[in-house]
Amino acid sequence: xxxxxxxxxFRVLKTGQSMTLxxxxxxxxxxxxxxxxxxxxxxxxxxxxxxxxxxxxxxxPDGYNVSRLKKQNFLLGLESAAPSQTSVxxxxxxxxxxxxxxxxxxxxxxxx
Amino acid sequence: xxxxxxxPQNLTAQEGEFITINCSYSxxxxxxxxxxQHPGGGIVSLFMLSSGKKKHGRLIATINIQEKHSSLxxxxxxxxxxxxxICARPWGGSNTxxxxxxxxxxxxxFP
Numbered sequence: 001x002x003x004x005x006x007x008x009x010f011r012v013l014k015t016g017q018s019m020t021l022x023x024x025x026x027x028x029x030x031x032x033x034x035x036x037x038x039x040x041x042x043x044x045x046x047x048x049x050x051x052x053x054x055x056x057x058x059x060x061p062d063g064y065n066v067s068r069l070k071k072q073n074f075l076l077g078l079e080s081a082a083p084s085q086t087s088v089x090x091x092x093x094x095x096x097x098x099x100x101x102x103x104x105x106x107x108x109x110x111x112x
Numbered sequence: 113x114x115x116x117x118x119x120p121q122n123l124t125a126q127e128g129e130f131i132t133i134n135c136s137y138s139x140x141x142x143x144x145x146x147x148x149q150h151p152g153g154g155i156v157s158l159f160m161l162s163s164g165k166k167k168h169g170r171l172i173a174t175i176n177i178q179e180k181h182s183s184l185x186x187x188x189x190x191x192x193x194x195x196x197x198i199c200a201r202p203w204g205g206s207n208t209x210x211x212x213x214x215x216x217x218x219x220x221x222f223p
Binding site: 033040041042043044045048058059088090092099100101102103105106 | 116145153154155156157160198200210211212213214215216
């Protein structure tokens with residue numbers, strides 16, 4: 001099993017460009033999450049999903065959109081990237097919302 | 113102000129030392145999580161505990177629900193234990209909630 005995978009691993013964008021980060025899990029987990037990690041701050045929840053076809057806002061959702069068309073995939077979109085979105089993005093999945101979470105390797109995004 | 117407080121923020125140790133990392137929180141919870149973030153960035157879950165103590169190898173996690181406090185201990189520390197250790201609690205306290213994370217304790221163990 002691959003666990004949780006993320007693509008791409010690194011990306012540099014210019015302000016205003018758009019992109020999509022893909023998260024995939026092969027553990028048949030219902031719950032999936034997107035976090036961002038910034039220096040000096042804890043992981044912060046951007047959006048999450050409690051099942052295929054569902055999404056919900058987390059702590060810092062502004063500027064991001066998500067979709068969960070298939071149970072194994074959770075996409076994070078940036079429609080118009082801003083320098084404030086420079087961060088490391090982690091995807092995670094779990095059997096239940098506060099159960100053990102399994103993390104992807106992260107995507108380092110720089111917005112110039 | 114982060115609602116999950118960890119101390120210390122940074123910790124250095126000599127190989128073989130006993131390590132303690134502390135986590136305190138402000139609301140009643142059903143369970144607390146400890147995670148490890150490797151120097152390369154990868155994050156793995158270490159423990160989820162709701163009472164008492166759990167042990168895995170040289171790692172021991174304890175929790176006092178009444179005191180709203182948890183500790184992570186590492187016995188006979190080794191340089192490969194160098195990482196950031198993060199605690200997290202359910203957002204609203206119950207076991208149906210999302211997690212809120214502390215800012216982590218950065219541990220460096222020197223040979």
